[in-house]
Amino acid sequence: MDAHAQVREGGEPLLTIGDFAARARLSPKALRLYDRLGLLTPAYVDESTGYRHYRPAQVEHARMVVLLRRLGMPLADIAATVRLDGEQAGRAVAAYWADVEERHAEQRTLVGYLRGRLSERGFEMYAKDFEVKTVDVPEQHVICESRHVLSEELPVWIDASTRRLEEAAESECGGMADSPFVVYHAEVTQDSDGPAEACVPVRDAAAARAWAQKAGRERGTSYRVEPARRIAYTRITKAQVSYPQILGAFEAVEAWVAREGLKVTGPCREIYFVEWDTAGPEDQVCDVAFPVGE
Template identity: 85%
Template sequence: MDAHAPHNGSADGEPLLTIGEFAARARLSPKALRLYDRLGLLTPAYVDGFTGYRHYRPAQVEDARTVVLLRRLGMPLADIAATVRLDGEGAGQAVAAYWAGVEERHAEQRTLVGYLRGRLSGRGCEMYEKDFEIKTVDVPEQYVICESRHLLAEELPVWIGASTQRLEEAAERECGGIAAPAFVVYHSEVTQDSDGPAEACVPVRDAEAARAWAQRAGRERGTGFRVEPAHRLAYTRITKAQVSYPQIIGAFDAVEAWVAREGLRVAGACREIYFVEWDAAGPQDQVCDVAFPVTAAAEAAGTA
């Protein structure tokens, strides 16, 4: 904005339009133009220092229409402000990246709609059970180093990757090496409204070294060491694509329904066990076991 330009033209002699004239050409209201100015989306070429009247260059009509189109695309105002500051190629890439994110969210929402329709109609487990093969496995006692955190669902993917990487590096460096795949235990629901906690765990080979590591680490990031007792897991193996919400909820539901049908009891917190390198896996590669510790109903009754 050139505060010293004459009100009837810019510093280079280009004629300027009043806000009313510009609003008519851009097919926007003066109120919208004032909002766009306030948000930094479309700055006037000149503002009269005495009257406060805004004036625009004719070439800015195209900029105004671009802002309108981005608004119709549903782009948040902050993203529009960042986009219009970029050059042509960069702005085009920003729009493409924004829309890729929209399509990804829409794909997740379509899947969620299908899941909710089945769940609300009483067919949720039936719809998903056919997609998952349920097995059991006996897991021996394990020594694990762990990191616990209260967090919401949107924070979970980044935290799982970062926390397991930290623990795996500590296991290799200070705890005798990694003894089994990393896993994440959900001690309570992690959703948009419920913050767990979740616990990332890496089994290690040297228990004494792991205890010493945990003592040195103190309570940083909720780190610690514990013994995971021997247990039986009921689990289903899922692909990288199925880890996305809500497919993974369908996997948990399918395992729970199978456990009940088989006359077993859930004996601990549900978990995800990651057995391949995440970044190297493709969408259809199997990457994770969704699992519940289980026990026979008679055993559960005997310990009650």
Template identity: 65%
Template sequence: MTEDAVVDGPDQELLTIGAFAARARLSAKALRLYDRLGLLAPAHVGEATGYRYYRAGQVERARLVAMLRQLDMPLARIAEVVGAGDGPAAAGLLGAYWADVEARVAGQRTLAEYLRGRLSGRSSEMYGKFRVETVETPAQVVISEKRHTLADELPAWIGAALGRLEEAARECGGVAGVPYVAYHAEVSMESDGPAEACVPVADEAAARAWAERSRELGGGRAWATAVRVEPARRLAYTRITKAQVAHPQILAAFEAVEEWMATEGLTATGPCRELYFADWASTGPEDPVCDVAFPVS
């Protein structure tokens, strides 16, 4: 029997790898790769010959794997999609992956624009894309977490820290303003800050009680909790999208505000900050989510 022949199995027709490849419109090489990667195993492998045989019902899965690979989907996620079968579950997994791709591409586009401006020496032109304004903010009580962290760890820590603080705000009269992250020193791949996550709250006495309990229960935590009254401030700020928040493209926004401050004769009076006014999970790459700001006088 040749490897291109069709053979009968006990339950249904089995196709040799050549015949199956023709039906699936794929190469035998691709099918061997999918088998090796654990994405599409043959229905039967001959003990003596090692020939691979497939059922006709596997054609759609083979084509699906091929199309998902064209989307540059990681193997683990392809396995999740094909394992979910047909229907809303698989469609939902694909939708979640593609949302991640669009967010990544939006971030890469922003980064490319930032680097193009840097490399071409047109920084001022690049900064002109940011609209900088000032706003007066009232005095407010804030609860906070401060931590030394590098840039690659920063996004996960910001999300977790603001989540913890917003939960704690329930004990402190509720959230009373826009959560923000203040940078007391540079955070990069080499410098670890510290950064401070802050949430304004309504009840100062309750906030101080919370801070005292937190200190007592702190143990070996990697961050320090505190409460303070933040004075009324004037902020110079620019609004950015979710895609622009990623490091290092967010640096262009900070630099644009600093250049505007120099032009206006303003001086920074406190640490720079990022104010997160939108729900991160429900926003898309091009949605405004954050104000990059400096306290000024």
């Protein structure tokens, strides 16, 4: 086919990549990139020449891709958003930006924490917000779910795993005996995946053992006995569960343990004693705790 011949689709003349690039105010290089990324596919590609052609209606699509790219939206989300109708696409953009603003708020707080910490006043900035106490916890029979998980996956996994364990406790193990807790056997960050272990204390040990045998290794489920121990803890609000406040909570407990001449005898944990979804930002929801001994 002559490269200059007019190409039509359903009677509608198609635009060459040069004409389309001019209308969309994009370079041909950008259009080839968007095609390769699956964000903007040409209406027609000549098999013999490789020339790309576009429908005039795709100009708005191209401009929308540019705007979403400038917004920092991930490529997969852009591809999904531009396939939606106007109202749905608007909701998708609003939901994405709400997540961005939440993440930026956390990062803004983290920047303040880091600046203070680097100037040797970071710990003091946050330690004053946390009162540390100790309590003796009796032996507990717990059903557990363990998983290697990164920090961005952690909130969803904690919610889902504790709900599954709570349902199993009520239906299979004689009911819950105490508050659920999450044990961190290693750091959970963007780069370190734990593992973390969700635990629910139950009333019927024999039933819990039977449940664990029946459940097998599904989702890393198990039953074990949590020995009696003393824990040092500080109680935090829902707002303080966010970074970096929760880092300050862990550091405050560790510093208190060191000042008291005690030793940490087990992995740190978060003990949740309030239904998360019904709690407000200033409601106390969680104990950040370390097992301790002489």
